[in-house]
Amino acid sequence: MHDSGSQRQDGRRRRRGTRVPETGRDGRAFTLVELLVVVGIIAMLVAILMPSLGRAKDYAQAARCATNTNSLGKQLLLWTTARHEYPPSYVYPYNDEGAFDLDNQPKNHPFGYLHWSHFLLGKENPLPDTAFRCPSMQHGGIPRTNPGPMKRNWEVGQADQNGDSSPNSLEDRQATRMAYTANAALIPRNKFTTGLSGGQRVNQLVRPEEVQFAGKTILVTEFFDNWRAVTAKADSKLVKSHRPVNPFVHVGAGTDEYTASLNAPGFLYGEPGGNSNDYGLKPLKTVMGATGLIDGSLVTELNAIGRHHIGGDEEFGGTANFLYCDGHVDRKTVLETMENREWGDAYYSINGKNEVLNY
Numbered sequence: 001m002h003d004s005g006s007q008r009q010d011g012r013r014r015r016r017g018t019r020v021p022e023t024g025r026d027g028r029a030f031t032l033v034e035l036l037v038v039v040g041i042i043a044m045l046v047a048i049l050m051p052s053l054g055r056a057k058d059y060a061q062a063a064r065c066a067t068n069t070n071s072l073g074k075q076l077l078l079w080t081t082a083r084h085e086y087p088p089s090y091v092y093p094y095n096d097e098g099a100f101d102l103d104n105q106p107k108n109h110p111f112g113y114l115h116w117s118h119f120l121l122g123k124e125n126p127l128p129d130t131a132f133r134c135p136s137m138q139h140g141g142i143p144r145t146n147p148g149p150m151k152r153n154w155e156v157g158q159a160d161q162n163g164d165s166s167p168n169s170l171e172d173r174q175a176t177r178m179a180y181t182a183n184a185a186l187i188p189r190n191k192f193t194t195g196l197s198g199g200q201r202v203n204q205l206v207r208p209e210e211v212q213f214a215g216k217t218i219l220v221t222e223f224f225d226n227w228r229a230v231t232a233k234a235d236s237k238l239v240k241s242h243r244p245v246n247p248f249v250h251v252g253a254g255t256d257e258y259t260a261s262l263n264a265p266g267f268l269y270g271e272p273g274g275n276s277n278d279y280g281l282k283p284l285k286t287v288m289g290a291t292g293l294i295d296g297s298l299v300t301e302l303n304a305i306g307r308h309h310i311g312g313d314e315e316f317g318g319t320a321n322f323l324y325c326d327g328h329v330d331r332k333t334v335l336e337t338m339e340n341r342e343w344g345d346a347y348y349s350i351n352g353k354n355e356v357l358n359y
Contacts, residue, residue: 058136058309058310059310061134061135061136061309062136062309062310062319062321062331064134064135065134065135065136065179065222065309065321066321066329066331068130068131068132068133068134068179069220069222069321069323069329070323070327070329071127071131072117072120072127072131072132072180072220072323073219073220073323073327073329074327075120075127076116076120076219076220076323077327079119079120080208081208084207084208085205085206085207085208086186086187086205086206086207086208086219087116087119087187087205088102088116088188088189088190088192088203088205089115089116089182089184089187089188089189089190089242089243089244090113090114090115090116090174090189090190090242090243091105091113091114091190092105092106092107092109092111092113092114092190093109093111093112093114093173094106094111095111096111098111098114098118098173100114102190102192102205103192103193105190105192105193105196107195107196109161112145112146112161112170112171112172112173113144113145113146113172113173113174113242114172114173114174115144115172115173115174115175115178115241115242116182116187117132117174117175117178117180118173118174118175121175129175129176129177131175132175132176132177132178132179132180133175133177133179134179134180134222134306134321136225136308137179137222137223137225137306137308138225138227139155139177140177140179141175141177141178141179141180141223141241142177142178142179142223142227142230142239142241143155143158143176143177143178143227143239143241144171144172144174144175144176144178144239144241144242145160145161145172145238145239145241145242146160146161146170146171146172147160147167147171147172147176148167148168148169148170148172149168149169149171150167151166151167153167153176153177154166154167155227155239157237158227158237158239159235159237159238160238161238165237172242174241174242178223178241179222179223179306180220180221180222180223181220181221181222181223181241181244181245181294181304181305182219182220182244182245183217183218183219183220183221183244183245183247183343183344184243184244184245184246184247184301184349185206185246185247185248185343185344185346185347185348185349185350186206186211186219186325186344186348186349187206187219187220187244187349188203188204188205188206188244188349188350189203189243190203191203191258192204197258198258198259199258199259199260200258200259200260200261200262200352201257201258201259201260201262201350201351201352202258202350202351203349203350203351204349204350204351205349206348206349208325210348211325211344211348212344212345212346213345214324214325214326215324215325215326215328216324216340216342217325217342217343217344217345218322218323218324218325218337218342218343218344219323219324219325220322220323221245221305221306221320221321221322221323222305222306222308222320222321223241223304223306224287224293224303224305224306224307224308225306225307225308226288226289227239227241228291229287229290229291229292229293229294229304230243230293230294231291231292231294231295232292232295233292233295234292234295236291236292240294240295243294245294245301245302245304245305246301247269247300247301247302247338247343247344248267248268248269248343248347248356249267249268249270249271249280249299249300250264250266250267250268251264251266251267251268251357252264254299255299257347257350258350260352261352262351262352262353263352263353264352264353265353265355265357266353266354266355266356266357267346267347267354267355267356267357268356268357269338269341269343269356270299270300270338271299271300278316278335279302279335279338279339280299280300280302281300281302281303281316281334281335281338282303283316284307284314284315284316284317287303290303302334302337302338305320305334306318306320307319307320307333307334308320309321309331311331311332311333312333313333316333316334316335317333319331319332319333320332320333320334322337322342324342341356
């Protein structure tokens with residue numbers, strides 16, 4: 001009987017143990033109001049932390065993009081050192097194997113474009129295709145003019161040089177997505193003959209030793225994060241991601257520098273007779289939905305440079321990464337680079353009088 005009583009007591013203890021209510025530290029059960037207060041405090045802390053987490057992500061993406069810029073910069077400078085000149089920004093191949101001749105390029109470029117990124121993707125200077133992308137940009141960057149047969153390499157609404165808007169066999173020799181563009185004063189367009197330039201002046205390849213103050217002269221930077229901003233101004237479907245940005249305008253010929261006389265000086269930062277404080281750079285709200293920024297529609301092509309990294313100001317937008325001729329990378333606003341005259345003291349890649357004036 002003693003054993004049975006003990007068993008009954010143990011059973012009562014176990015049953016009582018299963019009915020212990022949820023309690024706070026003082027032994028009371030949490031009320032609905034108290035639970036709501038706790039949830040409210042957690043929500044408030046999350047709201048406080050979210051901006052900081054967002055900024056941390058922005059800084060991380062800017063740093064990742066700077067790393068990519070640095071990597072391609074090293075390979076570009078190795079390529080340049082080996083050949084004693086900077087590459088052209090793009091050329092027109094004359095066959096489907098990518099062969100080209102600077103003095104004899106087919107105007108209708110039936111084989112598409114060969115871009116400077118292609119030189120760094122070869123066997124001599126192997127870089128992964130992803131090295132030309134920026135994580136802050138949609139899809140990592142701007143598509144090729146002629147994206148080729150893979151649908152994922154096209155943007156919705158894009159058309160290639162032949163007006164086709166669906167995948168086909170025409171594919172540029174260029175990185176799949178381009179976050180970067182070059183300084184046209186050093187890495188020029190393919191206007192190496194008067195037949196292509198349409199004027200007295202032509203482009204010429206630039207030797208690194210010609211550049212004064214390599215540590216303060218920009219070589220490569222980032223595109224604006226909107227593929228339609230980098231389209232032909234007459235056709236917002238035709239992408240111009242192979243193009244460099246021209247930081248200068250000619251005193252007499254404006255944005256059509258090839259028509260200027262060979263002996264006519266000189267070049268300016270920004271807009272002749274314009275606001276000297278902004279150099280022709282337009283506010284962010286003006287260029288957000290604009291097309292053709294790479295095509296001189298807003299005077300200075302530097303409007304096509306990225307403003308998507310953290311920093312900057314509300315009027316002109318954020319910052320971009322800039323690769324300099326000595327190989328270092330810095331992040332700043334486009335306006336800062338113009339104020340500090342960081343695009344060169346001459347339009348090195350064009351013949352004739354090409355000095356940049358101080359006014």
